[in-house]
Amino acid sequence: MVRVITQETYDEIVKENMEEFEMSPEEAIKEAIAQFEAQGVDLSNIIKDLTLESGDKHLVSLTVNKLKELCKRNKNDDKDILEQLDALRVECKKDIAHRVRAGKDGAYSILIDLLDEKLRSYIQKENKKDEDLIIKIFKTLASLMDSQPDLLEQKGVDLIKSTLEKVQNENILIEALKWASVCCVKHEMNRQRIYAKNIGENLKILLKRKGSAKLLSESLQVIRKMTLDDDVRVEFGKAHEHARELGIQLLEILTNLLKENTKPPEVSELMLTIASLLVRNELCALVAEHSGGLLFTVLADNYDNVGVIQQACKLITALAGNDDVKRQLVKSGIVPIIVSLLTRYSSNPTASTLTLKCVAALTLREPGHSKEFLENGAPEAIIECLKIHQDVASVQKNGCWAIRNMVARCREYNTKFHELDIQSILDRSYDKFGKEFGFDVKSALRDLECEVKLDEQWTGKGVQMQQ
Structure with a gap:
């Protein structure tokens, strides 16, 4: 302990x-x-x-106390408050220990009360002089709550909602979205409380707004944070429900935005966000219906950009979750492109992992697709990736999935893989990663009709059954 x-x-x-x-x-x-x-x-x-100053106080504690006194004594002294906000943000950025100390000293309550007052004044009067102060408060809150989102309470949730609903200033909105993203990381209850405020409608309005690329990026990040399932303290989260409902609200808009933004960096974030929302068959069909040949345009325009290619593979894998959409993709000619990408970026472990996962998704339960991949040189490309990245677990695992799905219903293709010495490659993978995903390696060997020793998962004790 x-x-x-x-x-x-x-x-x-x-x-x-x-x-x-x-x-x-x-x-x-x-x-x-x-x-x-x-x-x-x-x-x-x-x-x-x-670095103790003024007796037994750390600098971060002194800064919090100064800010507290300023807010009590003279709330119109914005210059001094701005200075202390900058100082507190510097302290919080040092490490988690400084942020925890600031939190224990009451920094969150001070900042929330100050933000509440300044936002009310700004919304009612649209007082421009408060703009810089509000932005600094949001930035300080984001720094303070990085890796300690437990500080958020209902008043903070209400301030996020009112800012997105009532403020038009782009710079303020960007900082509010950044803070909301920090609050959602590794904290399921925060996500649920923010989502319960119908933040999806606010995000929908922001996506429709023809603003800066930064505002779009921060809006997309909040959408993705709402679909996380990363809080180990919660047994069952609502990531799936959030993704489904946000998908219904936002996927058509996101797909239209993708049509307008086929170049990085926007294209990568849009594809990543769309992929994170594709948790249902009907949502995959919705994107396929509105995108047409958009994926081919994106791949053609960004063939030399490995970052965009990686996100495109994630999106294709997600879309392939719908069997009808998967067949449409293959019918429209995606197979030779995928094999070409696998060959071109075989030296990149992340790109290889994602492209192999894409092959596995497109060939799952589809013998006809497996044949197309075989005819377009997929076995050679897969084997090359496995040879290059012998020590990369994700490449080896996804390679096993791709091979297994290609041959599971088409054993006549086994010969091609055997010609490429697949058994020795998979045996080596099992020796190295047997404890992590040995079952996947053995499954591929079994379907390739290689020599493999299968473990008996359960055996009876030989006890005679009573009549």
């Missing part, structure tokens, strides 16, 4: 080392860290340097 201590305990030990053992600050810190680590204490949330 991990042990934890307070910041005060750590500071006391460092001071004790300096005063009683006459150590230098550097020696005292080094000794304290070694002492606590030997006891199994987690120091990740502890400020380890000894």
